[in-house]
Amino acid sequence: MDENLSAYKVIKYTHVYYDAWNRFVENSKNGSFLFHRDFMEYHKERFEDYSLMVFKKETLMAILPANISGNCVFSHQGLTYGGIVLSKTTAFQSTLGTLYAILEFLFENDIENLYLKEIPDIYHLKPSGELPYLLHSLKAETYRNDVSMAIKLDAPFKFSTLRKRQLKKANKNDLVVKKETNFSTFWNTILIPNLKTKHQTKPTHALAEITLLHAKFPNNIKQYNVYDCDELLAGCTVFETESVVHLQYISTEKVKNVGALDFLVNFLITDVYKDKRYFDFGISNENEGKNINEGLLNWKQSFGASAVIHRFYNIEVQNYSALKNIMI
Structure with a gap:
């Protein structure tokens, strides 16, 4: 040899x-x-x-x-x-x-x-x-x-009772999901304020960076937002590969509890990306992998996701x- x-x-x-x-x-x-x-x-x-x-x-x-x-x-x-x-x-x-x-x-x-x-x-x-x-x-x-959570979309999975209740609530409202090319509304209205308040941090990608990357990779980087009329309630930034859709960023405003985030994730899983092999929610770790955010982990598991290391x-x-x- x-x-x-x-x-x-x-x-x-x-x-x-x-x-x-x-x-x-x-x-x-x-x-x-x-x-x-x-x-x-x-x-x-x-x-x-x-x-x-x-x-x-x-x-x-x-x-x-x-x-x-x-x-x-x-x-x-x-x-x-x-x-x-x-x-x-x-x-x-x-x-x-x-x-x-x-x-x-x-x-x-x-x-x-x-x-x-x-x-x-x-x-x-x-x-x-x-x-x-x-x-x-x-x-x-x-x-x-690190523990990431993903759904194998070509195998059986089910939402928890709580997720189903939230979806039922969302379906009673006239929520609309829009695919958008402008990232600024989500970044400035929801993502940056939430990360600052909850984690005293900023998005890994600045607005200018994610805008640049989207321009270079429009088929791989996408933005989906949920609206009630013209009011932005939630959004997620998706990184898409041939077999996997990965939620790079996901966040919602907390004032209106109308199930907007559940509505958005369900739409992506069951409609937009139903033909992908995996739906990847990303990691639930903190402190360089030493700990797991249990609340975040449970939220992902409630959609039927399981662990990927x-x-x-x-x-x-x-x-x-x-x-x-x-x-x-």
């Missing part, structure tokens, strides 16, 4: 490879639009890019969206998930060679640790379980697990030679 491992070559991404990188993401088995360079680089001033590309001869085999801080490399800290992106035809041996090449490259460049944030299984277009096996062989430390790994780069002993 040693000869095969030496066949892989790693280079750092530069803009020369912009088209090749993006084409690879589009044809990968576990990538999404979050790995497109236009998405990764909207906040490039916050992170020092250290993205890697793995070639076997002239063929691009894998990419690692990443940034560097000190002597550690992170699968990109500006993204919800990361990990190594693989082609749809990648064999197990190719994944092994890819990981070996990446770690060897990092070792030769004095990097001590690679922090890998895996791509959740629900985003995979084909099974991609090679990496967890290989990371176990490297004795990688799982230093964090986001795993975070710490790999000691110097252990890369252990991968030589896997194939017999």
Whole structure:
């Protein structure tokens, strides 16, 4: 196997490879639009890019969206998930060679640790379980697990009694869901005030940033708002991939308890995105994954969602030679 491992070559991404990188993401088995360079680089001033590309001869085999801080490399800290992106035809041996090449490259460049944030299984277009096996062989430390909640839309699920009551209440009002291209009303009227009051924080994306990203990815980033006549009651910002719809932001005003949020989520699940594989509500963790917001968790479970784990790994780069002993 040693000869095969030496066949892989790693280079750092530069803009020369912009088209090749993006084409690879589009044809990968576990990538999404979050790995497109236009998405990764909207906040490039916050992170020092250290993205890697793995070639076997002239063929691009894998990419690692990443940034560097000190002597550690992170699968990109500006993204919800990361990990190594693989082609749809990648064999197990190719994944092994890819990981070996990446770690060897990092070792030769004095990097001590690679922090890998895996791509959740629900985003995979084909099974991609090679990496967890290989990371176990490297004795990688799982230093964090986040709990996301998702509904498998092609399997039976049901709403709780409370959700059904809220929907019944909503249906008695003349609520209307509108898909919109202007994010400012939701951002300024509901989202920013709610995050400030409840969590003393701000949206991850500023209004200008989400507007820019929507302009670049209009088929993937969408805004849905609920109105009572002309009054905005609730809204959500959706990140859509081929198989998953993810609620990036969701919020409601609390003055009128007319079930607007339930009405909106039900509309998205049963109408707009009924043909997707998964409806992802996002994580319910706080304090860097150490705790779970039980109220938020229960709200998501009340729609029939169940747990999806986001795993975070710490790999000691110097252990890369252990991968030589896997194939017999």
